[in-house]
Amino acid sequence: MKTIKIKILLLVTCMMSACSIDLVPTDRYTEDVIWDNEKSIELYINGMYAEFRNFEFGRLSFIGNDNASDALTDLMKYTSNSAGRGTVNVLATDASRYTATSPGIAYWTSAYNRIRRINEFLYSLKTHAKISVEQQQMYEAEARFIRGYVYTWLARINGSFVIIDNIEQHASIYSERSSEDECWNFIANDFAFAAEHLPREQSVNIGKVTKGAAFAMLARTWLYAASIAEFDKKLYNSDTKTGVDAAKAKTYYENAIAAAQSVVDLADGGLYDLDSNYESIFTNSKSKESIFRIDYVGPLITHQYDFGFAPPGDAPEGLTYGMPTAELVDEFEMADGSKFSWANPVHAANPYANREPRFYATILYNGANWKGRVLDITDGGGVDGFVQAGSISEPKNTITGYYPKKMLDPKNTSFVQNRSTQSWHEIRYAEVLLILSEAQLFADRLAESKATLNKLRTKRGVPGVNANTKDQLFAALQHERIVELALEGHRYWDLRRWRLAHVKLNNVRFTGHRVSRQGSSVVYTTVSCDTKDREFIGRMYYLPIPLAETQRNEGVKQIHGW
Template identity: 40%
Template sequence: MKMKYIMASLILSAAIMNTGCKIGPELTNVYDESVAWTSEANLELSLNKFYPLIGQTYYTPHITQDAYSDVLKMNTPNADPNLYVLGSAQITPGTNPLGNWDNAYLWIRNCNEFLDGLQKNGSKLAPEIVSRAEAEVRFFRAYVYFELAKRYGASVILLKKLPEEKFNGRSMPAEVWDFIAEDLDFAAENLPVTVPAAKRGKLTRGAAFGLKSRAMLYAKRWKDASDAVRNLDNLGLYDLYPSYEQLFNQKRSSAAENKESILEFGYQSPDFGYSFDYFYAPPGDKGYAQVSPTENLVSEYEMADGSKFSWSDPVQAANPYANREPRFYASILYNGAQWKGRTVETFVGGVDGYAAGGGTTCTGYYMKKLFDGSIRTQTEGFRPGELTFYFMRYAEVLLIYAEAMAEQGDLNEALKALNRVRTRAGFTAPLTAGSKDDFMRLLRHERMIELAFEGHRFWDLRRWGLASQLLNGISVGGTKITKNAAGSLTYERVDADNGKKRIYAERYNRFPIPATEIQRNPMIEQFDEWK
């Protein structure tokens, strides 16, 4: 089979990645199989087509996934996450907005075609180039299989190479997790430890260790997860960025050192930016305000001294946004917040005011994290965004290590890792835990806050077996603020789901195989809970 890569697509892929490589590909309308392997430059172009897998759309899909959980609420009533969580639509073998079966197998075939071509034609290139190219593609194949495994319980079709049979059956979960680990072990062994600044964003050994730690956490292979983190730490390259808020304001063009970034996707305005802010920023910024943080999340941000916030405390309730932890101010736009040279007004009738129906907040809050606050869009207008997307950062790795060590019974090590994340967040008193259950409550809270809006919450609740408890039969909350004649404010807790209860069926813990796959593949049988 010929590998036909449209020239324009290849140039776009290379430019999106902004690797800085000076490559002069052979000018032709299409690449056939022979041209793709004639030089390292052409090989790089072939490899670059895989990189959009890790972040081409900035945080948009991660925001959408978080809106299926309890931390974000879509403001438009008929937005897909609202329809599904409130029961107007249901996940079925025919429709699944969180499924990825068909797209994943398209990417797996692309990976296997590349690896097949590399095996047949790699002798034309230097051995170290071949090994690195294989390592990159096996990393991406492992990532795609991980995304399949976390949705379908790892009981999926395992294709280690281009299939010889027309139809293939599902493999056992252990075999799938083994394969993911094998691909990432090969990637770690053959990827470079570092890359030149001009190639920032290309895969490294640390990225392979990081993804393996994440995958093994989902597989509940606790020692494999913690070992992967230790291997990453042994590289001596990664650490927490000093400021949580500034971490999310990094641009590729600034070339600033950032040891927290393990794998990132860089953007550069105007040609390769994104429109994220335009769709999600508040109306006072001239944005479309499609999503808002829930009170469920906002109330979880602690006070600056590490104590819990409570609306039942009259002092805190009178001034609820004062003296909160730094991550609150880095992540949430609330009434009275200073932002882009103006004061955010989420009270009823304010420029960002509370309302139901879309176009403004239905919870009383907006995101701040992930937005570029340096551009006064209310007067200057929007331009293509260029903040960095983090596929994986060191804080997540520390939380993975903490959880994995707790599951292995080592609470001391678990607490050390957890408290490193909290120290960067501004807390001075270390947390303690007398039991694994106590520790896991702390860990779950920390992941909710530290990783907010990064697409982890829904999947975390699901893998912990808590989704049917915390996402079913509940409504997410908001705060409606009324500005009184004398200028004082009245805070009213409201139901942001407008009286409806959320639905999370127990069988959602493993998504159904798509009906189209069942129909076209006689080797596949639907999961029992979906028959």
């Protein structure tokens, strides 16, 4: 009763003296405080950058423990076949695992949660923020860059999605999917706005998006849209919303060229460059090849890449679940630019000698020097030795005869206790050149395409390609994307947009090389690292929308075929 009387007395006193009881809480930010202070706006938008971590190091965080998309392809094999550590193996070998009830690769719900936050930010930025027009445009550019990135993943996975660009739309339960063409154009508009208003460099806030990053993502967007127009031709899905008119392919390739050329112009001005030391790119956060990257600072902001991919000899407590396949290893050329072949007696006798520089930066093989030891990856070779796929239920050793080297930190010997801090490069200048070369190729600028591709190869220490026709140059470009971008998470999406996944990833088992000693000789035997055939069927080019989402939004119709 005393408490009630005191409260009433305070209220009456306040009313008589015309004081305010709208007190500003001291334990949280109110909306007025956030938008009245540029520092709090900065903190708000910085929190949005967490979205990029869902895809760091080529992984798909929402389908298992650090499951990498390259393990859905011919480039990587996970050791486990159980859900969690080995979800990618389950998805790669069983097309029936993709259903509307359980879509396999499902980002829809998470994506729209992030999109809502971004749209709320954009609304309040324009209605509440007490900052200059230039500052407002820069923050809008950042937010739209992130939104474009989120929508890009929906386009990759589902093709057609619901475009929501304001907070009023989030309340609707009758929002329909837009056409895939409209979706790609919407994404392009977000990145184009970002490119127009973001600064050339972030001199204070290092690690934030820039003009070059926006142009690079814009180039990637137009290349994807052009690829769908070029290769899909409505052969794999009759959904009225999916696909892009083939007549638009040439225009979209030209758009990709223009965006990529804007990045090249920035590079010519000294902002970016190809790194002469390929291996150091992935452990050097200051590499000029990096256009947009995620940096980490221990002990609070870290990742677990080394824990999941380093050889077990580095730390028995590690997981060691993602291995390069023999198919990837054999893609790396000889130092003189010739194709490696096991049918060549010289190559077969010493398969890891005289290979191109990127091989030694990407692959750990039997006899490689690593962290002060020589790796013994032979069958029965001890802590790092080979284990035959299927021989034990949960191997933590290689089942392909190889470990990844790329992106591991060779100086980190305490990643079990302290995790890892090397940067993740979301997009590099090398990828921009590959985008440019591919767009030039399909825009029928063959000479330019070849010159762009050879610019990259020359910097990597390999001779230019010997390709004179469109088909030959496309084959060379596919090869270059494999070796240059290996293990970075591009291969699965490349095969999908080229409509080659049902050819390359279906009714096939991928392989490794078992290394064994017979007396004084070393014998290399090709063995399967898959225990089941891979499965990729045509309808998987457009994966289903989660059933719960189509039930929640009456306007969203399921993609045809699901």
